[in-house]
Amino acid sequence: MIRGFQSVTVTRLELWGPETWLLCWPRSFSFLAGQVVILTLKPGGAERIFSLATGVREPEAGVLFNLVEDGELTPALANLRPGDLLWVSEPFGSFPGLEGPAVWIANGTGVAPFVSMVRSGLGQQKVLIHGARKLAGFLGRQELENLPGLTYYRCCTGEAHELVFSGRLTEFLEQRSWAPSQRYLLCGSAPMIVEVRELLFRKGIPFSHILAEVFF
Numbered sequence: 453m454i455r456g457f458q459s460v461t462v463t464r465l466e467l468w469g470p471e472t473w474l475l476c477w478p479r480s481f482s483f484l485a486g487q488v489v490i491l492t493l494k495p496g497g498a499e500r501i502f503s504l505a506t507g508v509r510e511p512e513a514g515v516l517f518n519l520v521e522d523g524e525l526t527p528a529l530a531n532l533r534p535g536d537l538l539w540v541s542e543p544f545g546s547f548p549g550l551e552g553p554a555v556w557i558a559n560g561t562g563v564a565p566f567v568s569m570v571r572s573g574l575g576q577q578k579v580l581i582h583g584a585r586k587l588a589g590f591l592g593r594q595e596l597e598n599l600p601g602l603t604y605y606r607c608c609t610g611e612a613h614e615l616v617f618s619g620r621l622t623e624f625l626e627q628r629s630w631a632p633s634q635r636y637l638l639c640g641s642a643p644m645i646v647e648v649r650e651l652l653f654r655k656g657i658p659f660s661h662i663l664a665e666v667f668f
């Protein structure tokens with residue numbers, strides 16, 4: 453056994469979007485919505501961090517991962533089948549899934565911790581703004597739209613739809629005013645986080661109210 457890791461058996465690999473899967477195994481730990489785990493396929497192999505995307509009380513734990521064609525780990529994760537072994541670390545991290553009002557901002561698989569928060573009963577009084585290039589990239593849309601207490605906005609740069617803002621999520625944020633008293637949780641790529649932090653700060657949100665989880 454690798455120190456701090458346990459081997460688990462894959463239960464399913466579910467396609468959620470273009471080259472994006474929810475990878476699940478039986479949950480054997482407690483965690484807080486917003487936390488991450490490290491995954492690897494063999495001791496000494498490539499280790500990568502992923503946000504847990506499942507609810508804290510679900511029988512399975514799982515992560516939402518995107519295939520990086522020339523990546524070391526994700527092509528192998530995409531080839532996993534039920535019954536295969538996977539090594540998983542203890543959950544860790546302090547990206548806070550909390551009760552009460554907050555604005556959640558994500559691009560791509562950065563929506564994963566927010567899916568976990570919704571599935572853990574923390575979706576009330578939240579605004580979720582999700583950015584993607586294609587309409588099929590709104591991962592988890594079916595369970596996020598029409599959810600009482602959650603206002604869900606989609607921003608798409610590559611395709612148009614009457615219910616979706618056409619443009620980047622930064623343009624969407626720019627066009628509106630945002631309450632300084634709210635907490636803003638950002639999750640996704642580093643360029644998006646840098647740009648959104650600067651934008652929110654410029655719009656009067658104190659830095660202490662902007663919390664970010666960067667996927668690098």
Ligand SMILES: Cc1cc2nc3c(=O)[nH]c(=O)nc-3n(C[C@H](O)[C@H](O)[C@H](O)COP(=O)(O)OP(=O)(O)OC[C@H]3O[C@@H](n4cnc5c(N)ncnc54)[C@H](O)[C@@H]3O)c2cc1C
Binds near residue numbers: 522
């Ligand atoms: C806190 C956190 C949470 C995350 N959560 C998620 C999540 O929920 N879902 C998700 O999909 N991802 C998540 N990530 C990203 C994830 O950890 C991996 O980085 C990602 O999945 C790619 O892994 P990989 O091994 O397939 O690719 P890698 O092998 O890491 O390669 C990634 C890219 O970097 C390039 N590269 C690799 N090595 C070098 C080098 N030496 N010099 C230059 N370029 C190089 C590769 O060519 C490739 O384009 C998270 C990251 C962090 C830090």
